[in-house]
Amino acid sequence: MSAENQSEGQPEPKHEDAIDLVIEYSDQRQSLLWAVEYAGSLSCWSERSLQEAIGGCALAHMEDDSPYKNDSITEYGINFNGHNYNTRDALGAAVIIYLSDRSYRFSGQTLGEQSLILCGLQDEDQAPAAEPRKQLQAQPAATVQPAFYVA
Amino acid sequence: MTVGVGGERLLEAPQQVWRGEAEGELITALFAGKQMWVAASSRGRDEAETFQLTYLDFKSEPLPSLQAAKQAAPAFARAVLGHLQSLITEAAPTQPEPKPMSNPTNTDDTDRTNECPEDAVALSLDYDPAKQTLVYRLAFGGTSGAESSHSLKAAWGALMFAHMTDDPSQSPALQDGIRFEGDHYSTPETLAHALADALCERGFVLSLDHTHDPTLILSGLLPDDRAPRVQSVAPTQQATQPESAKQPATPIDRPSKGVFGFEAGADPYTQVMFGQHAQHVPAWLYVQSQGNGTVLFVGASRSTGLTWGGTKTHQFMLGELIARPHFVVESDGFAGHGISGLARADHLDFVEAEDRVVLCDPLGLVATKGYNHNMTWS
Numbered sequence A: 001m002s003a004e005n006q007s008e009g010q011p012e013p014k015h016e017d018a019i020d021l022v023i024e025y026s027d028q029r030q031s032l033l034w035a036v037e038y039a040g041s042l043s044c045w046s047e048r049s050l051q052e053a054i055g056g057c058a059l060a061h062m063e064d065d066s067p068y069k070n071d072s073i074t075e076y077g078i079n080f081n082g083h084n085y086n087t088r089d090a091l092g093a094a095v096i097i098y099l100s101d102r103s104y105r106f107s108g109q110t111l112g113e114q115s116l117i118l119c120g121l122q123d124e125d126q127a128p129a130a131e132p133r134k135q136l137q138a139q140p141a142a143t144v145q146p147a148f149y150v151a
Numbered sequence B: 001m002t003v004g005v006g007g008e009r010l011l012e013a014p015q016q017v018w019r020g021e022a023e024g025e026l027i028t029a030l031f032a033g034k035q036m037w038v039a040a041s042s043r044g045r046d047e048a049e050t051f052q053l054t055y056l057d058f059k060s061e062p063l064p065s066l067q068a069a070k071q072a073a074p075a076f077a078r079a080v081l082g083h084l085q086s087l088i089t090e091a092a093p094t095q096p097e098p099k100p101m102s103n104p105t106n107t108d109d110t111d112r113t114n115e116c117p118e119d120a121v122a123l124s125l126d127y128d129p130a131k132q133t134l135v136y137r138l139a140f141g142g143t144s145g146a147e148s149s150h151s152l153k154a155a156w157g158a159l160m161f162a163h164m165t166d167d168p169s170q171s172p173a174l175q176d177g178i179r180f181e182g183d184h185y186s187t188p189e190t191l192a193h194a195l196a197d198a199l200c201e202r203g204f205v206l207s208l209d210h211t212h213d214p215t216l217i218l219s220g221l222l223p224d225d226r227a228p229r230v231q232s233v234a235p236t237q238q239a240t241q242p243e244s245a246k247q248p249a250t251p252i253d254r255p256s257k258g259v260f261g262f263e264a265g266a267d268p269y270t271q272v273m274f275g276q277h278a279q280h281v282p283a284w285l286y287v288q289s290q291g292n293g294t295v296l297f298v299g300a301s302r303s304t305g306l307t308w309g310g311t312k313t314h315q316f317m318l319g320e321l322i323a324r325p326h327f328v329v330e331s332d333g334f335a336g337h338g339i340s341g342l343a344r345a346d347h348l349d350f351v352e353a354e355d356r357v358v359l360c361d362p363l364g365l366v367a368t369k370g371y372n373h374n375m376t377w378s
Helices: A003-007 A050-060 A072-076 A088-100 A108-112 A114-119 B005-012 B066-086 B152-162 B188-201 B208-212 B214-219 B268-274 B347-351
Strands: A019-026 A031-038 A042-046 A078-080 A083-085 B027-031 B034-041 B050-055 B121-128 B133-140 B144-148 B178-180 B183-185 B284-289 B295-300 B328-330 B357-360
Touching: A019 A050, A019 A072, A019 A088, A031 A050, A042 A050, A050 A114, A050 B152, A050 B214, A072 B152, A078 A088, A083 A088, A088 A114, A108 A114, A114 B152, B027 B066, B034 B066, B050 B066, B121 B152, B121 B188, B133 B152, B144 B152, B152 B214, B178 B188, B183 B188, B188 B214
Parallel strands: A019 A078, B121 B178
Antiparallel strands: A019 A031, A031 A042, A078 A083, B027 B034, B034 B050, B121 B133, B133 B144, B178 B183, B284 B295, B328 B357
């Protein structure tokens, strides 16, 4: 893994041992869902932020001996949109680009410190106003398992 | 071993002091925090009245007088507790450990502090009454930390992101558990119960969701959770402080009799809507139709508001009940148990009954929150 490469704008290919991040839009709740999956089976999600989903996943597996380890992020980073990211800045920038492509508009504060997006949308960030809203991800929502710990 | 708020109150109440001596009242006393009562009975016109002790669902032999029953009570309590103890067998060695904790001999909710790994993350809670904000603060290694005003999960995620590019061996890991107020927790369930107890001790009134499933507290407070009304709540002790240095628990706010105006501890909105003595509390109910236009129900609540400030053993209310279900399920699987038997049943058995039908689920609790897998009831 190379944090240096990512700081130079070269994302790594997806890592099979890393946690997967999926961002979806919930039509029912009218909000973003930050879902994390591991090995295609473990999942946890939050409507508030990625860091809450990550913390929820860690707490859900606090005591078990599953392949998931709480240092997975430090060791393998996070997969998102086909690439692997191992720094907050690189992941934040990728998330902002992804959401911007889907008509989200971000405040100067968020754009100035892009890792803030990992804490969720800020008050000044604007969700798309178009109706009806569509799911951001082609992946059906059913593939995100109900989490043990729901934010 | 720690005791919950409800159990603590019962253990701190006067023990082995008999109450209810007046005509028609049930005569009761607490033994080891559990209620014992005396019932009088006579089998026939010519037979003398006898007195029978009841403790933890066990009944004594009939005793000739009330005084004899009181004299026999301590020995009877010991006999019941001893019998219950004898019913517990050691865990079979081949059985898997239900909780692979770092301390395999631990039978308590917590690992002992002296068993706690030194590099375990320490959690503290701070409540700012002015901003009505609860802050979850994590400290790791004495040099780094993270905090969130939303939830412990968010704070943990922030801590992990803060160490994202570190050497994995030097980053925080939940396998080492979490230290909180001098104790060590290595399962989310025990940690969540400790958080719920800590919040209750600080005057929070938790919603029905959190009362039924404390693990949800890891996701932070819900809109229905009520923050304390006290003027100020001091920050919780740092996790490294000894147990003895804990602040005394905030006394439970119980309204006194004859209070005029809003009752202390009650919700003014509820009282404006429904009257001075109305109580809005989390609760559960089992309901059984009697077939003649009436229903029987039994239930419980953690809220002491439903005693209306009374101090005697029982209170009887005649009035109105406004039920606001978070979900309702029904089943025929427990027919014949009697509704009073259901009061002591494991609610999870009922909620997971094979013929279960969800009559309403407005919050999506049954449908989406994994209750089939992770529901714990108080």
